[in-house]
Amino acid sequence: MxxxxxxxxxxxxxxxxxxxxxxxxATHPEAALPLLAVPLAEADRALQAGGFAGNELALFRMxxxxxxxxxxxASN
Numbered sequence: 001m002x003x004x005x006x007x008x009x010x011x012x013x014x015x016x017x018x019x020x021x022x023x024x025x026a027t028h029p030e031a032a033l034p035l036l037a038v039p040l041a042e043a044d045r046a047l048q049a050g051g052f053a054g055n056e057l058a059l060f061r062m063x064x065x066x067x068x069x070x071x072x073x074a075s076n
Contacts, residue, residue, distance in 0.1 A: 001062055008043075008050030009062040015043040 001009075018039040022032035052059040 001065065002050075004046075004050040005052075005062055006066070008046040008052050009059065009066050011039075011043040011046035012059060012063055013066065015039045 015036070018036055019032070022035040023029060025031070047053060047059065050059075
């Protein structure tokens, strides 16, 4: 995984975490949009730089690599 690919996958994970946190308050979902503007822009830039625009399968593989514990990944 290149540095740009890792950065893109990490940005995507940060966006997911921010979205979960912002949408956790179901009483005011409209308040989530401003909170997600920065992480969404960061992820968009990183995905473009990492070459993932339109290549979701490759992105999700990289995200999976980041999320799998090292001992499990090593045994595969």
